[in-house]
Amino acid sequence: MPGALDQTAMLAAIATIRSWRTDPDGAAGACPACGAKGLVITDCSARPHAEWYRLQCADCGLEEMLNIPLGTSGSGGAQ
Numbered sequence: 001m002p003g004a005l006d007q008t009a010m011l012a013a014i015a016t017i018r019s020w021r022t023d024p025d026g027a028a029g030a031c032p033a034c035g036a037k038g039l040v041i042t043d044c045s046a047r048p049h050a051e052w053y054r055l056q057c058a059d060c061g062l063e064e065m066l067n068i069p070l071g072t073s074g075s076g077g078a079q
């Protein structure tokens with residue numbers, strides 16, 4: 001299977017997701033595995049405590065579900 005990102009790729013993927021969230025209409029993310037542009041990011045978040053994103057790359061066949069814990073923002077206030 002082509003998935004299984006290593007830690008470096010995982011951090012790159014998270015950074016890509018963060019910038020995508022800030023500017024969804026901006027430049028498409030680059031695939032953390034092969035670097036190709038046009039990474040497809042789907043927000044699959046369903047819980048209040050974590051965010052799930054599906055990353056899909058048509059170029060190398062990457063399909064990865066990525067979990068981003070929300071534990072770092074301590075101030076709360078999210079609805």
Ligand SMILES: [Zn+2]
Pocket residue numbers: 031032033034035036057058059060061062
């Ligand atoms: Zn790729």
